[in-house]
Amino acid sequence: MLLGCIGDDFTGSSDLGNTLAKAGMRTVQYVGTPDEPAPAQVEAGIVALKSRSIPVQDAISQSLAALDWLRAQGCRQFLFKYCSTFDSTPEGNIGPVAEALAAALDARQVIVCPAFPATGRSIYLGHLFVWDRLLNESGMQHHPLTPMTDPDIRRWLSRQARGSIGHVDAAVVRQGAVAIRRALADEDSRGHRLIVTDAIVDDDLMALGQAAAELPLITGGSGIAMGLPENFRARGELAGCAVPWRGQAGPAVILSGSCSAATREQVDRHAARHPARALDVGAIMAGDLDVAEYARWALAQDGIPLIYSSADPAQVSATQERFGRERTATAIEAFFCDLAGALVQHGCTRLISAGGETSGAVVTGLNLAHLEIGPEIAPGVPVMRAGDNLVLALKSGNFGEVDFFAAAARVMERSS
Numbered sequence: 001m002l003l004g005c006i007g008d009d010f011t012g013s014s015d016l017g018n019t020l021a022k023a024g025m026r027t028v029q030y031v032g033t034p035d036e037p038a039p040a041q042v043e044a045g046i047v048a049l050k051s052r053s054i055p056v057q058d059a060i061s062q063s064l065a066a067l068d069w070l071r072a073q074g075c076r077q078f079l080f081k082y083c084s085t086f087d088s089t090p091e092g093n094i095g096p097v098a099e100a101l102a103a104a105l106d107a108r109q110v111i112v113c114p115a116f117p118a119t120g121r122s123i124y125l126g127h128l129f130v131w132d133r134l135l136n137e138s139g140m141q142h143h144p145l146t147p148m149t150d151p152d153i154r155r156w157l158s159r160q161a162r163g164s165i166g167h168v169d170a171a172v173v174r175q176g177a178v179a180i181r182r183a184l185a186d187e188d189s190r191g192h193r194l195i196v197t198d199a200i201v202d203d204d205l206m207a208l209g210q211a212a213a214e215l216p217l218i219t220g221g222s223g224i225a226m227g228l229p230e231n232f233r234a235r236g237e238l239a240g241c242a243v244p245w246r247g248q249a250g251p252a253v254i255l256s257g258s259c260s261a262a263t264r265e266q267v268d269r270h271a272a273r274h275p276a277r278a279l280d281v282g283a284i285m286a287g288d289l290d291v292a293e294y295a296r297w298a299l300a301q302d303g304i305p306l307i308y309s310s311a312d313p314a315q316v317s318a319t320q321e322r323f324g325r326e327r328t329a330t331a332i333e334a335f336f337c338d339l340a341g342a343l344v345q346h347g348c349t350r351l352i353s354a355g356g357e358t359s360g361a362v363v364t365g366l367n368l369a370h371l372e373i374g375p376e377i378a379p380g381v382p383v384m385r386a387g388d389n390l391v392l393a394l395k396s397g398n399f400g401e402v403d404f405f406a407a408a409a410r411v412m413e414r415s416s
């Protein structure tokens with residue numbers, strides 16, 4: 001294994017898998033840190049954790065355990081993948097995990113770059129934009145678990161990190177890899193270990209990737225991985241032949257727990273054309289919803305059934321005030337976890353899930369060890385094979401066009 005990656009959630013890890021596989025690396029996503037060695041042909045391994053919204057110390061220890069395993073597989077370069085909207089709280093977990101990984105690897109000049117231009121995320125003068133909106137005006141200020149209220153990534157990160165934060169701005173990034181390397185070294189000599197780098201378009205990310213060829217640790221969204229495969233290719237280290245992909249027919253079901261603006265639109269569009277049931281969160285909290293009945297309902301439908309808890313910010317706030325933020329999230333996720341298990345047990349072969357935490361719960365309910373990366377459905381969302389008769393699509397909250405769910409079901413059937 002050449003490149004060892006640690007993802008702080010499951011959809012984000014599949015987003016990264018998509019980028020690396022498209023760029024020609026043989027990539028496997030692992031569900032948590034494996035107990036066994038990886039097969040020799042894996043070139044990029046992604047250990048998907050569910051560490052974005054857990055206590056800081058737990059996120060650090062899980063990430064360090066993942067790092068140990070990746071090192072034991074022979075990796076020489078490591079990537080910590082977090083959200084392109086920098087989802088985190090003033091306490092963490094991005095800064096503390098990045099610093100712990102850097103300390104373990106004795107890494108300096110650690111790039112911090114959540115940019116992902118294909119989905120509208122760019123960084124200019126340290127500020128994160130989602131299309132033409134600053135992060136804190138993009139809808140992310142209403143996120144149920146990690147409301148993002150500050151668009152200045154340097155300032156937000158400095159609240160989480162022990163060390164000071166450096167910055168390489170767009171004017172330097174535009175000059176290419178040599179200038180970036182020089183600027184990273186300058187920031188390092190000023191004592192900054194974590195260094196936010198601007199990136200507006202894919203070319204910026206390719207230049208950053210080239211500049212990072214010899215760096216042990218890189219952190220960011222999936223965009224920062226775009227330029228890395230080329231470094232391994234240039235050294236003649238990639239096998240270079242694609243792994244064949246087989247599509248999957250059979251019953252498809254959608255589970256959506258994301259409350260993002262994009263997902264809510266996708267839910268509305270899909271529900272207007274296909275069977276759909278909204279979950280009553282109060283009934284989940286009271287333990288009154290029968291998972292088996294929902295699974296039976298879904299598998300008896302024509303079309304592509306959708307079961308969702310997705311709700312608008314006012315409903316989410318009201319629910320959280322009534323039941324508590326953590327308790328609500330945990331109960332909804334537990335419901336989706338059990339429902340995913342029941343659906344697959346009774347014949348679902350194409351399972352689509354929306355939301356990172358939700359997808360973490362779904363994958364946990366399926367007891368999977370690893371996922372093979374397949375074709376792209378939308379920027380940042382691949383199909384993944386999870387066994388002989390099961391494929392998954394794990395959609396990050398804000399990704400995908402308005403008809404994403406139907407498109408996903410179609411791409412899942414396709415062989416390449």
Ligand SMILES: Nc1ncnc2c1ncn2[C@@H]1O[C@H](COP(=O)(O)OP(=O)(O)OP(=O)(O)O)[C@@H](O)[C@H]1O
Pocket residue numbers: 009011012087143144145257258259260263281309310311315316319320328329330332333354355356357358359395396397398
């Ligand atoms: N109706 C609701 N009321 C309150 N909380 C909800 C409701 N529906 C879902 N949730 C919780 O909100 C959280 C949504 O997070 P999730 O990561 O699944 O989506 P997302 O943040 O939009 O996706 P991503 O992390 O991929 O951007 C989950 O913990 C989920 O359980």
Ligand SMILES: O=C(O)[C@@H](O)C(=O)CO
Pocket residue numbers: 009011012013015016082083084085116221222355356380396397
């Ligand atoms: O980077 C992103 O936006 C996604 O891969 C993600 O992590 C959302 O959970």
